[in-house]
Amino acid sequence: MPIAAGLALALLLLPIGGAFAEPKPTVAEAKKKLEKLNEQADKVVEKYNQAGEKLKRARKKYETLNGDLNRQNAKVAGLRKGLVTMAVNSYQLGSVSGWEGMINQPDPTMLLNGLAAVDQMSTSRALTLDAFDEANKVLRVNRDKAKAALTEADATRDELAEAKAKADKMVKSQTALLNKLNAFQPGNPNSTGLKYNGPASGNARAALSFAFAQVGKPYRYGGTGPGGWDCSGLIQASWRNGGVSLPRTTWEQWSWGASRKVSLSELQAGDLIFSEGLGHVSMYAGGGKIVHAPQTGDVVKVVPLSSYGRRVVGAVRP
Template sequence: MAAGLALALLMTPIGSAAAKPKPTVAQTKQKLAKLNEQADQLVEKYNQAGEKWKRARKKYADLNADLSKQSAKVAGLRDDLVTMAVTTYQGGAIGWPNLVGEVNPNLVLSGLATADQISASRAESLHAFDEANKTLRDNRDKAKQALADADQTRDELAEEKEKVEKMIKIQTKVLRDLGTFRPGDPNSTGMQYNGSASGNARAALTFAFAQLGKPYRYGGTGPDSWDCSGFVQASWRSGGVSLPRTTWEQWSWGAKRKVSLSDLQPGDILFSQGLGHVGLYAGNGKIIHAPQTGDVVKVVPLSSYGGRLLGAVRP
């Protein structure tokens, strides 16, 4: 018997005794929930970096345009100074010897006034040229700094993008293991909104319901895919309200428009704890949102947030 046991141990592949049991469905779902929460935060950081990059790029473009205008102004002033110098040289300077020999006192006074005017004009032109040159140098320095900032934010964006894409691969694998990955339909026409909202909120929800079934995609701003904040931004744009791009910015934008979670109305914007996620209150205790990777724009019970709601904003 001992020999048989020894043989059995020899026949057992190394490491099989220590092999981990396959996670249960419940454990896998729990892991997915944590992954989704982490992904929400990463996607919002990516979106923030993207907005920062756009602002830095625009600032550089604006400064560059100003720099071109200022360069043209300086060139024009330089040409004026050259023309003045040439004219003065060719016409001869108005000096005291010319004026002292003049018998007519009125002509003497006129000559002195002309000399003062030429001197004042020259001084004014030189001052304008100096000031324009200083502004040109300042603008050039600002443009260089703006370009450096844009380059830095571009690097930040690339770094956040890499983190998000690694997370998406993990999420996708877990979802496929569970058999719950939903690719969605980019051409979905959704469904008609028949709720009680009116005015701008109705227009926002009409747009939102027309997106049902379209896939979630990080950084998505439509029309064929969405992330959560892009979805909310576009929905309320249809309602005539211009919202910032990211969840954090939307929450900040709504600082003076917050409403109690016990007094929700259809169209209110709902934010999750940590500001990683956002959606629209659809009425009747439900929310419409673009959830996460491997899912689609859909309506879910408000209770599915399980106490993770931070607050609401009414545009």
């Protein structure tokens, strides 16, 4: 019985829940992990958005080149038809009824006119042959360009799929943590938001009025509205409403504003505020507040700039 007694003692010494059960993270630990995940998600989402924009450009390039290719095909087909017609005419001119009939003309004037016609046809044939040859060269170039653009689009599509898979995984982790904290906010895609009553005027006021009308709608990575937004999608659409065309991603928006940067001490309503690493962008609303689409599990909201929660790298005035 000593063996049985030893086993019983060992079982009594095991912690409740099993020897290998991991302790649940505390609320503070979960929040810290979520903060780190949100920082990582900013970068992952922007890479996804960049890949999406790259794919759009590659597709547009291919469609343009393919259109050129089709037009060039039609031009070559027309020239080819002209060459066939000319070959038939040349054959007929070379027959007895053509050459012999012309040479045997008793009237010298008619003979000269006939020779002039032959010379004109020869020149025209040479020009048509040259045009056909040149058109074929352009056709080959266009075909190669279109093929390269299509290959580029295919590669970018793969890049987008990889970025999306990473973003999906990140969102899943964020959502799981938020649910543990009972902090997941699904938002309302049909939210009518808030009315902007801040100090902005002109284009900036139009941009902020649009952004405030989105308050309460869910954050969605890759979101460009109307039912959900990511940070740069919200900014782009808001300033479009203000009559300014911004690029799609935070990195591109920051680059676009290279000559429009302003000091954080001189912020005006409507200015764009970028986080360190360029993974997030918000809009200054005046009065020390910003409007932005924060991250997964949250909604478009207006908060104090002091609670931004991200290290700021700079600001741009559209």
